[in-house]
């Protein structure tokens with residue numbers, strides 16, 4: 001029987017047997033993953049397992065040695081990062097991509113402009129671009145920095161800078177967002193607030209985040225992808241992943257024990 005595929009069943013992001021070799025070293029070894037639209041996914045795994053490499057493959061920084069990567073059903077492997085960005089995938093820019101001597105509002109405006117294909121030389125015409133300004137104001141509210149609108153980015157707290165980074169990441173309206181350890185370096189209370197912020201700004205979007213903090217993972221993710229030695233060894237709900245013996249053995253057992261021990265010591 002022939003059935004027409006339902007478009008809503010098309011994964012927002014899909015990896016099919018993706019391999020990445022650096023010279024003779026296999027770093028990603030046949031990774032498979034199908035992320036549904038609107039889902040929040042945490043990618044976890046031991047140091048050196050290949051999580052960042054996976055993000056670099058998805059965002060176009062690296063080209064896979066073989067395999068396919070699809071965004072909303074369209075092949076993106078082999079495309080340049082800016083092309084993938086245009087197709088609706090945005091990866092968090094690290095703080096180094098924030099302009100320290102521009103205000104929060106101006107940084108957001110740059111984010112909106114990049115997504116529209118403008119470049120810095122247009123900065124002096126900015127005041128006339130009503131739609132760009134409106135969008136930047138809206139982002140300012142969404143990331144909770146309206147009170148810091150005219151503050152120079154370099155004078156923000158660390159957590160505020162990370163919020164700004166997320167604002168820039170979502171500026172173009174991409175529907176698939178990649179965040180690399182978004183709460184790294186934050187205190188517990190900052191982390192809690194920040195998870196809420198990520199939840200709010202990614203409503204209706206698909207989120208992939210690389211994360212080491214199990215509190216963040218279990219507080220944020222609908223499903224967890226466990227990467228061990230270049231393979232996705234499990235991709236399931238937090239409960240199922242926690243109880244998966246293979247994951248326990250390969251990774252989670254020791255990590256959870258370490259975190260519990262650290263908490264008990266405080």
Ligand SMILES: Nc1ncnc2c1ncn2[C@@H]1O[C@H](COP(=O)(O)OP(=O)(O)OP(=O)(O)O)[C@@H](O)[C@H]1O
Nearest residue numbers: 022025027045046047048049050051052053054227
């Ligand atoms: N450009 C490269 N050339 C050669 N080897 C690389 C390259 N990039 C990454 N690797 C290697 O690939 C492996 C996986 O690295 P990757 O950074 O993807 O792991 P990770 O899971 O993100 O680790 P961590 O949690 O420590 O950030 C590492 O052994 C790393 O040394």
